[in-house]
Amino acid sequence: MPLQIVESQRLYRQIADQLRKLISAGEFAVGARLPAERDLARQLGVSRPSVREALIALEVEGWVEVLTGSGVYVIERAAQDAGPASNEWGPLELIRARRVIEGETAALAAAQGRRKDLEALGRALDAMRAEAARGVAPLDGDRAFHMAIVQASDNGVLVDTVQGFWESRRGPLFERLGDYFETVQSWRSAIAEHEAIHDAIRAHDAEAARAAMHRHLDKSHARFSASWRRAKKNHPP
Template sequence: MTQEFRHGPLVPQVEERLRELLRQERWPVGARLPNEVRLAAELGVGRSSVREAVRLLAREGLLDVRHGAGTFVAERPAEPVEVMLRRARLLEVYEVRRALEVEAARLAARRVRPEDAEALTERLRRRQELLGGTPGEFVDADLEFHREVVELSGNAVLLGLFDSVRPLLREALVDAVVHEPDLPDVSCAHADLLAALHRGDADAAIAATERNLADVMRMISEKVAEQ
């Protein structure tokens, strides 16, 4: 089961791998997971990374940590609870995106060069080509576009933060595309962001980024309130 992980923080990647194994029913409901030492060895990571990943999955109700007894695969929550947890997690992901991407858009508008804008245009073209296609491919293209904006900010800390949470972003966004068929189409906001960066208009870049994120957050918030 040992695998190579990408460069960057391990906890989100370990969490993603354990979540995948749970989906594949590597351990059936009620089964006890290997202890922390063994699981860390099987995954090829440190015990602290496993411990934190297990804590996150337990918070979602996927694992049941019984002190003194071990960690067990929990009963799958009833559908309404599962939907609520997924939507709550999506809102958290979008809050993180807003904190990172709004500032990145502001900085990128001030620092973008003509050749940078051309590369960003290609990223957006690829995103639009995959709109309505395979969820994973579309989300990857979307995140590549937004990562390009963050990179154009010229702020290495912002870029590092974006890369560190990208596995979590991807998982939450793929789930959203699969399970929320009425997600708003934010293509116009993406086009407006690109146009603002071409012009070097920081205020317009901020507005377009906020609109892109706010439309989805509003829809999910309304659904959470209805549950």
């Protein structure tokens, strides 16, 4: 037998693999409810956010259905490859990584941002407001805002890194998590957080810009980590 390439497994993927094997073995029959998120986290010795990412992955792959306010249920699955649909970055892990990098890019933008950078930042913020006013999730303006910040660094490695974050932001796991927890109210809160970042950068206050970015991403993480009871009842299929 030829040797196989060894690939690293993300933590949420390892959790999803264990649950998938239990479902395949009949430990959880079709229609059965999986243990609560907190109970799975305790049994597996991992964080609840990692369990949440695993459950979302299983839902994207068609193994379970999340019924907000009720639980996560095993569903009938058409015969197909039992492997994972993807091995993308976990959304909550991604937010934590962004906090580390983008806190510093915000500080750099405040310290060395030029007029053109500040103008790009202002245009992106205006686009976010306009998109939200139309009832559209302001993802394009959001991406433009964060890219305008990192562009001010004049560092190609940082630009590529933040670009990679945003490519992952459009992955199926993040999109499905957004289906549950992104609302008109959550975007209003996010825009206010972006305004605080914008104000600090315009004031050339690097410490305040770093702190404002940290607050924004901490709150973003909290929004996606909220109780399932706070999720939207009728998320898109």
